[in-house]
Amino acid sequence: MSEPAALDDPLRTPPENPDEPPRAAFRWASLPSAIRRFMPQSWAQLITITIAIVSLAISLITSQSQTQRQLRQQLTDTLDRRMAITLEIQKLNVERLTATDPQLASALQNDLGILGAQDYALIAHAADIARQIPDEVEWMDYSILANGFALAGDLENAERYYLETIGAVPSDFAEQWARNGYAWFLYSQPARIEDGRAQYEAIITLINRIQVDEELRRSYLVNAYKSWAQSEANIGNLERVDEVLQRGCEVATSSEMARVRDALTFDLNQLWTLVYQFFGAGRAPQCEVGSG
Numbered sequence: 001m002s003e004p005a006a007l008d009d010p011l012r013t014p015p016e017n018p019d020e021p022p023r024a025a026f027r028w029a030s031l032p033s034a035i036r037r038f039m040p041q042s043w044a045q046l047i048t049i050t051i052a053i054v055s056l057a058i059s060l061i062t063s064q065s066q067t068q069r070q071l072r073q074q075l076t077d078t079l080d081r082r083m084a085i086t087l088e089i090q091k092l093n094v095e096r097l098t099a100t101d102p103q104l105a106s107a108l109q110n111d112l113g114i115l116g117a118q119d120y121a122l123i124a125h126a127a128d129i130a131r132q133i134p135d136e137v138e139w140m141d142y143s144i145l146a147n148g149f150a151l152a153g154d155l156e157n158a159e160r161y162y163l164e165t166i167g168a169v170p171s172d173f174a175e176q177w178a179r180n181g182y183a184w185f186l187y188s189q190p191a192r193i194e195d196g197r198a199q200y201e202a203i204i205t206l207i208n209r210i211q212v213d214e215e216l217r218r219s220y221l222v223n224a225y226k227s228w229a230q231s232e233a234n235i236g237n238l239e240r241v242d243e244v245l246q247r248g249c250e251v252a253t254s255s256e257m258a259r260v261r262d263a264l265t266f267d268l269n270q271l272w273t274l275v276y277q278f279f280g281a282g283r284a285p286q287c288e289v290g291s292g
Contacts, residue, residue, distance in 0.1 A: 249287035
């Protein structure tokens with residue numbers, strides 16, 4: 001160390017009185033007594049301090065828990081208001097499509113635009129609340145958020161929350177429903193149709209490993225194939241519709257219970273007929289016993 005630095009160092013400055021100990025040494029010597037002044041001097045003081053600390057911790061935990069409960073209630077209320085707006089939008093859409101008066105149709109379209117903006121605002125607000133209380137959010141909450149963002153055209157946030165939904169499901173049974181919504185979302189994007197098909201294949205795999213009665217499993221599988229076929233019909237792929245419904249037909253006709261078999265094949269045939277009628281494609285194929 002250089003000489004100027006040594007002179008500036010208070011630890012090296014000699015005491016005014018040679019018989020006095022250095023100031024730094026005095027400070028260090030007094031430190032233990034200073035610490036002792038802050039330490040409890042008896043068991044009674046120690047117990048009092050401990051109780052105060054525990055009470056403070058409990059108070060903080062209780063306050064945090066209460067805040068989380070309040071936010072959870074806000075999330076529920078916000079999603080409920082959003083669902084009410086969704087129902088109103090559906091109602092106005094029907095009125096707009098059936099309106100014969102151009103002015104009325106225009107007014108309804110304007111109302112739909114306002115409600116759509118309110119719907120998106122509620123979804124965005126609900127998402128903000130959900131980010132604050134991730135441990136309190138259920139998979140169905142994420143599903144509602146994903147659906148809301150998808151309907152609003154916010155594809156980035158929709159994708160995020162569909163994946164959050166799948167990641168939060170508690171069982172294979174719930175996961176197949178979560179993936180069904182995600183598949184619908186993917187089919188709405190022309191560049192991601194194959195990803196949507198992969199989701200439906202994943203749903204079939206999930207249903208096949210669920211621990212459930214075999215007849216009930218067949219019902220789940222047929223419903224999954226029907227959803228898949230509807231997605232293919234929405235993009236105009238009639239060939240894929242036939243392929244998917246034929247796979248569903250094989251499941252339906254494998255049932256050993258006539259009542260179940262008849263109900264499942266009826267549902268498949270009804271959808272097949274409606275799709276062909278919509279496309280004006282002639283007579284639809286039919287799922288019949290023995291065709292599987």
